[in-house]
Amino acid sequence: MKPVEIAKGIYDVGVIDWNIRDFHGYSTHRGTSYNAFLIVDEKVALIDTVKKGFEEQLLRNISGIIDPQKIDMVISNHTEMDHSGSLTFMMNKIGPDKPVYCSKMGKKNLSRHFENSLNYQVVKEGDEISLGNKTLTFIDTRMLHWPDSMFTYVREDKILISSDAFGQHYAGQEEFDDVVGDEIMFHAKKYFANILMLYSPLIVKLLDKVASLGLEIDMICPDHGVLWRNPGKIIDAYAKWAKQEDLTNKAVIIYDTMWHSTEKMALAIADGLHEEGIEVRPMKIREFDRSDIITEVLDARAVIVGSPTLNNGIFPTVADVMTYMKGLRPAHKIGAAFGSFGWSGESVKTIEAELTGMKFEMIEPSLKIQYVPDAAGIEKCIGFGRQIARSIKG
Numbered sequence: 001m002k003p004v005e006i007a008k009g010i011y012d013v014g015v016i017d018w019n020i021r022d023f024h025g026y027s028t029h030r031g032t033s034y035n036a037f038l039i040v041d042e043k044v045a046l047i048d049t050v051k052k053g054f055e056e057q058l059l060r061n062i063s064g065i066i067d068p069q070k071i072d073m074v075i076s077n078h079t080e081m082d083h084s085g086s087l088t089f090m091m092n093k094i095g096p097d098k099p100v101y102c103s104k105m106g107k108k109n110l111s112r113h114f115e116n117s118l119n120y121q122v123v124k125e126g127d128e129i130s131l132g133n134k135t136l137t138f139i140d141t142r143m144l145h146w147p148d149s150m151f152t153y154v155r156e157d158k159i160l161i162s163s164d165a166f167g168q169h170y171a172g173q174e175e176f177d178d179v180v181g182d183e184i185m186f187h188a189k190k191y192f193a194n195i196l197m198l199y200s201p202l203i204v205k206l207l208d209k210v211a212s213l214g215l216e217i218d219m220i221c222p223d224h225g226v227l228w229r230n231p232g233k234i235i236d237a238y239a240k241w242a243k244q245e246d247l248t249n250k251a252v253i254i255y256d257t258m259w260h261s262t263e264k265m266a267l268a269i270a271d272g273l274h275e276e277g278i279e280v281r282p283m284k285i286r287e288f289d290r291s292d293i294i295t296e297v298l299d300a301r302a303v304i305v306g307s308p309t310l311n312n313g314i315f316p317t318v319a320d321v322m323t324y325m326k327g328l329r330p331a332h333k334i335g336a337a338f339g340s341f342g343w344s345g346e347s348v349k350t351i352e353a354e355l356t357g358m359k360f361e362m363i364e365p366s367l368k369i370q371y372v373p374d375a376a377g378i379e380k381c382i383g384f385g386r387q388i389a390r391s392i393k394g
């Protein structure tokens, strides 16, 4: 498969993980790739490695281009193990004393991952390393998405090697965004929603910083998925997603149910929204992965959560999604809570409190129905949907 020469003397030597479907709890419909970049100039640099288990393939990819011992340095843009898991293996092949350039937090975090100490050399924003004809510059991107994260920019080729930012979990033979076409935007959006949404304010600042540095960018090379030969497309998408302001008139109804009463409510609420012209996505939690639910939440204006009462609380799958959503900090949402109950009916209050804690603008009062909704109950749900729709439009 790989390597691919992406510019003169610059190769993607990474690997494709076709079969992974659960990436630390994120459902990767299409697998992923662990991209790593080899720059062959007067000096030779390897930027990032790959997940443990793929190290032999990385070595083979590099060996097809150059003797690995000719690598003069490794750059670690990000400590997470899908990019550093082969680092010690590779250093043993390259020469264990050769420098590993990383951020200050990179040095600290790499040392916490690997027992054997490597020759870590700290670089900071604006530092430059000349490889001969090509110059590497570093951009501090701490907390995007780990404290150690940084970008490496290859000045002469106008290539930004962006670590996890702008990535997508996508396994494919295609190397570049335009070869895949629009489908890639779904994977990029899902990646943003699940990995980066909580850092949206930092992303807005980073995009401003990159603009103010006046960096010319012909290509963005993330550590997962395809490379962006049309960088403007993904930069514009990030600007929009990170602002979380230009939301679609869409409502996501996230619910679970034991005996279908909460489900009947969900579908009637959906009818009410639909009648008012609002795009609506009912998602029964046990039929969708939480990472797909969050992808829909990213650009939705309203998030409506329903749960039956179970043992004086909410249904566990609803708690799962709300915990996940809270951590990702969606902003500027209208929220609403509903659910069926038998005798005590605590679920709706719990959902209300959670969504209020996430600073959602709540629709009041929430909607509770005892046991199975009858015709009047269904009408109430339709009315609730219409009320939410009016708030969305208003």
Ligand SMILES: Cc1cc2nc3c(=O)[nH]c(=O)nc-3n(C[C@H](O)[C@H](O)[C@H](O)COP(=O)(O)O)c2cc1C
Pocket: 256, 257, 258, 259, 260, 261, 262, 263, 307, 308, 309, 310, 311, 312, 313, 340, 341, 342, 343, 344, 345, 346, 370, 371, 372
């Ligand atoms: C195991 C179990 C525990 C329940 N615990 C409560 C409870 O603590 N309080 C309550 O109001 N209803 C409780 N219920 C009743 C349900 O909330 C009620 O049947 C509701 O209509 C179920 O909605 P659903 O069809 O959407 O699952 C319980 C039901 C079951 C099956």
